[in-house]
Amino acid sequence: MISVPFPFSDTSTTKKGPALVITESDNNNIIICPITSKPGRDYEIKLEDQDFRVGKLNLSPCYIRPNIITTVDKSNVIRYVGKLKDDKLHQVISTIIEIIEKPSSPLPPASKAWERSKKPK
Numbered sequence: 001m002i003s004v005p006f007p008f009s010d011t012s013t014t015k016k017g018p019a020l021v022i023t024e025s026d027n028n029n030i031i032i033c034p035i036t037s038k039p040g041r042d043y044e045i046k047l048e049d050q051d052f053r054v055g056k057l058n059l060s061p062c063y064i065r066p067n068i069i070t071t072v073d074k075s076n077v078i079r080y081v082g083k084l085k086d087d088k089l090h091q092v093i094s095t096i097i098e099i100i101e102k103p104s105s106p107l108p109p110a111s112k113a114w115e116r117s118k119k120p121k
Contacts, residue, residue, distance in 0.1 A: 001055065001081040004072050006034060018057055018081055019072075020064050020092060028074045033092065034065050043067040043095055047088070055082020066095040 002021055005014035019032035035047060037059045044063040049056045084092075 001084065002030070002032070003078040003081055004032065004076050005078070016078060018062070020084070022069065022096070029071045030074055030077070031069060031071050034068055034070070035062050036065060037062050039063055041065060043099060045092055045095060051084055051088040053083045053085045057081065064092055066092050067099050069096070
């Protein structure tokens, strides 16, 4: 677990926060899931002090957001927070797999503009 700056949805500002490292790539990138103190989100996984093998968060409980996966450069890591126990990490990975395997919603019908643009002129 690490602390990194996260962009807000408008991407003009960031906020420092904890994140779970899912994997590290060869090109200095880290794939992460954010952690929040606010409950009530889809797919959240509760995280408490006893879920850590090493370290802990400043606030407990917190919630891992496995449905929000992002990549950050290793140079953005502010500090290392700790390591989760294997069973909690497996729970996160299983939830990510569940999300990926979930059938997607059907796409809305194509717009008339799209259909017109495909007709030969």
